[in-house]
Amino acid sequence: xxxxxxxxxxxDLVGRELERCVxxxxxxIRMAAGIxxxxxxxxPKDVVWRHGRTELWRYRSDDVRVSPPLLIVFGLFSRSYxxxxxxxxxxxxxxxxxxxxxxxxxxxxxxxxxxANRLEDYVDDYIPAAVEQVRRISGxxxxxxxxxxxxxxxxxxYAARRRDAPLCSLTVVSAPxxxxxxxxxxxxxxxxxxxxxxxxxxxxxxxxxVVHQAFQxxxxxxxxxRYVDLFDKLWNDDYVTAYQAMIxxxxxxxxxxxxVARQLAEMTRTNALVDDAIVLDGDRVHLSDITVPFLxxxxxxxxxxxxxxxxxxxxxxxSSDKHELxxxxxxxxxxxxxxxxxxxxxxxxxxxxxRSETIT
Amino acid sequence: MTGLPxxxxxYDFAERLVAPxxxxxxxxxxxxxVAATVFGIRRAVGDGLNGLAATVWHLVNLxxxxxxxxxxxxLGALDRDVRRLSLQLEQRDTARTGSDGx
Numbered sequence: 135x136x137x138x139x140x141x142x143x144x145x146d147l148v149g150r151e152l153e154r155c156v157x158x159x160x161x162x163i164r165m166a167a168g169i170x171x172x173x174x175x176x177x178p179k180d181v182v183w184r185h186g187r188t189e190l191w192r193y194r195s196d197d198v199r200v201s202p203p204l205l206i207v208f209g210l211f212s213r214s215y216x217x218x219x220x221x222x223x224x225x226x227x228x229x230x231x232x233x234x235x236x237x238x239x240x241x242x243x244x245x246x247x248x249x250a251n252r253l254e255d256y257v258d259d260y261i262p263a264a265v266e267q268v269r270r271i272s273g274x275x276x277x278x279x280x281x282x283x284x285x286x287x288x289x290x291x292y293a294a295r296r297r298d299a300p301l302c303s304l305t306v307v308s309a310p311x312x313x314x315x316x317x318x319x320x321x322x323x324x325x326x327x328x329x330x331x332x333x334x335x336x337x338x339x340x341x342x343x344v345v346h347q348a349f350q351x352x353x354x355x356x357x358x359x360r361y362v363d364l365f366d367k368l369w370n371d372d373y374v375t376a377y378q379a380m381i382x383x384x385x386x387x388x389x390x391x392x393x394v395a396r397q398l399a400e401m402t403r404t405n406a407l408v409d410d411a412i413v414l415d416g417d418r419v420h421l422s423d424i425t426v427p428f429l430x431x432x433x434x435x436x437x438x439x440x441x442x443x444x445x446x447x448x449x450x451x452x453s454s455d456k457h458e459l460x461x462x463x464x465x466x467x468x469x470x471x472x473x474x475x476x477x478x479x480x481x482x483x484x485x486x487x488x489r490s491e492t493i494t
Numbered sequence: 495m496t497g498l499p500x501x502x503x504x505y506d507f508a509e510r511l512v513a514p515x516x517x518x519x520x521x522x523x524x525x526x527x528v529a530a531t532v533f534g535i536r537r538a539v540g541d542g543l544n545g546l547a548a549t550v551w552h553l554v555n556l557x558x559x560x561x562x563x564x565x566x567x568x569l570g571a572l573d574r575d576v577r578r579l580s581l582q583l584e585q586r587d588t589a590r591t592g593s594d595g596x
Contacts (some may be wrong), residue, residue, distance in 0.1 A: 186577050246563075247570040255574070259581040317521050318529055332533040336563045338570070344533075354516040355509050362505055366498075373521050409496075 138263070150211040157369035158488050165374065172379045174217035177227045180236075187242030190264050192235075192271065199233030200490045202302045203272040206238040206377055207261060207292075209284030210390055211345050214240045216383050216466060217282065223376065225469045225479055232483045235272055239264045239285075243388045248339025251391035252416045257291040262299075269300060276302040278486055283439065287407070288453075289403075293424045295414065301398050303427040303489045304453075305482060308439045308465055313402040315443035320402045330392075330399045339389035346387045352437050378389065382483070408446050422452040429456075429479060429485045433463035457485065 164170040183190035206226075208214040216236065218226040229236045239261065244251065251408030268277050279301055286309030294302050313320050335341040350357065360381065367373040406412045412419040430450050432444040441460070448458040461468055461478050470477045519525055548558035 185581065186573075186586075245570075246566040247573040249567060250571045250574050255578060259578050262585055263581050266585070318526060329530045329533070332530065336559075338567055351520050352517070353513070354520060355513045359509055362502075366502065434574040 144388065154369035157371075158365070161368050161371065161374045165378065170375070170378070171382075172220060172375045174379055174383070175218045176219060176221055177201045177224055180307045182237070183264065185260065185263065187244060187248065188260055188264075189240050189242060190267055191238045191240060193230050193232075193238070197233060198235045199493050200235070200487065201272075201493050202276045202278055203235035203237060203268050203273040204229060204278045204280060204492065205265060205268050206236065206484065207264075207281045207285040208238065208240055208255075209282060209286075209288075210241055210244075210388075210394060211284055211349075212387050213383065214238060219383070219468060219470055220376070221377050223379075223417045223470060223475070225474070228475065228479045231481065232487075234483075234486070236413065237264075237268050237277075243352070243386075243468055244339055244391050245389070246337040246339070248389075249334075249392045252393040253288070253291060253397050256288050256392075257295060257414060260357045261292045262293055262296065264318060265300060267364040277331070278303045278305070278490070280305040280307070280482070281309065282306075283465070284310065286310070290407075290421060290424065290447075291412065291414065293417055293426060294419050294421050295417070295423075297423055299426075301426045303486065304429070305429040305485065306447070307431040307468060307478075307482075308433065308436055308444060309447055310439045310443050311407045311432060311445075311447045312405060312443045313398070313407065314405050315440055316380065316402075316438075318348050320398065330396050333395065334392050335389070337389070338392040340392065340395045342387040342389055342458060345390055346385055349384075349387075349438060380470075384466075408450070410450070420452075421447075421450040424451045425453050427455040427489050428453040429459060429482065431459045431461065431468055431482065433465060433468040435463060435467070436465040459485075 144393065161170075178189045178194040180194065181189050182192045206214075208217070218224045221227065221246065226236055226238065241256075241260075265277055265279075269275065277300060279289050279293070281287070281304075286306035289304060289306060290309065293299055293301055310316055333340050333344055360377075362378070364374075366378055367377075401412065406413045407421065410420055412421075430444065430447050430451075432439070432441055434441055436444070448456060459478070459481055461473075461481075462475055463471075465476065468474055544558075544560050548560050551558040
């Protein structure tokens with residue numbers, strides 16, 4: 135009797151597994167041959183300003199309903215297309231759909247001309263110039279600023295250093311504040327000055343493969359687990375596309391300017407952001423000088439910027455209108471994927487909308 | 495039905511067992527010290543080979559790769575100064591236009 139009931143189930147299971155084996159073989163061959171590379175960063179945009187390797191992008195929209203415009207400041211370690219990964223899985227696309235006039239400051243790929251770049255270059259020169267461009271193009275008096283990962287640090291330093299900055303609000307996502315909690319990269323950087331020099335390539339920058347290895351090693355078993363996951367779901371076209379896009383990005387780092395690496399080493403040794411000891415161009419910078427409406431977003435499973443690194447920020451910022459959003463998610467998962475689309479991004483949009491005006 | 499194939503259970507079990515100590519190890523000071531030493535050795539070997547190559551090129555009165563890198567670095571630093579100056583001039587112009595407008 136039991137056999138009769140289960141027999142069709144077993145046949146179904148065998149049939150399903152056979153079908154999946156065929157799909158696995160097809161997708162495996164496609165991946166190995168490099169035939170099915172997913173398109174990334176596809177939301178239409180224009181380069182509205184360029185200086186050196188730095189570009190300011192404006193995402194096209196016929197339906198801007200929110201003012202002020204939003205300027206996203208990306209980090210210095212990886213490529214910004216993670217924020218616009220794929221159609222239907224894009225932070226930028228969701229912001230544009232919500233009616234924002236979205237700009238993104240992309241630092242490009244540093245080369246030997248950027249080896250001497252220091253934080254001051256970004257905080258005092260590039261970001262203010264980009265903010266001016268956004269104001270000029272949009273005609274708005276103020277801008278909302280959003281920093282992601284190390285872009286958060288740049289945004290925070292900009293807001294702290296320029297108390298008259300035309301900011302309506304500041305949002306930071308996965309901001310590395312306690313640099314001593316970050317793991318191998320900053321541990322190696324933070325040892326001694328000479329250790330930084332050991333990391334630099336002939337062009338004077340920390341090469342992308344070192345940055346990549348530093349992030350990879352944070353989850354030693356991940357390299358195997360991701361292949362196990364892939365084999366498990368190789369039959370699923372959507373999974374394979376998302377996997378290729380994500381894994382492609384995760385290995386797609388850019389060189390870190392040597393000047394910034396030296397400063398990071400010093401900042402790690404003194405834990406400058408936590409201990410209020412940041413010095414830029416000879417001036418002390420206090421995060422407590424930030425007074426604009428403020429939101430910090432952190433993921434509880436973020437292995438690159440762990441909770442312990444991002445958590446001190448809320449107490450360091452001087453704003454009276456300040457909020458912390460702790461979410462279930464990893465470093466990328468707070469802005470990419472289904473959970474982000476349903477939880478984080480709507481929460482960020484709500485925070486921004488409450489401080490914005492609707493354009494009629 | 496969890497949808498997971500049967501072979502995943504032992505793998506996930508092993509992964510849960512191995513991952514925490516491995517992650518703790520890579521975040522330890524000892525690991526950082528070993529990594530720094532490895533980078534140092536790699537750098538020292540690279541510098542030694544480059545130095546040897548440079549000596550050979552200099553013997554025949556030709557510039558070595560390290561000379562070119564040094565020149566690139568100097569040009570890069572100059573390029574950076576020019577970029578920063580032009581951005582600062584832009585900012586000054588914007589500030590002046592703004593105050594004139596008011």
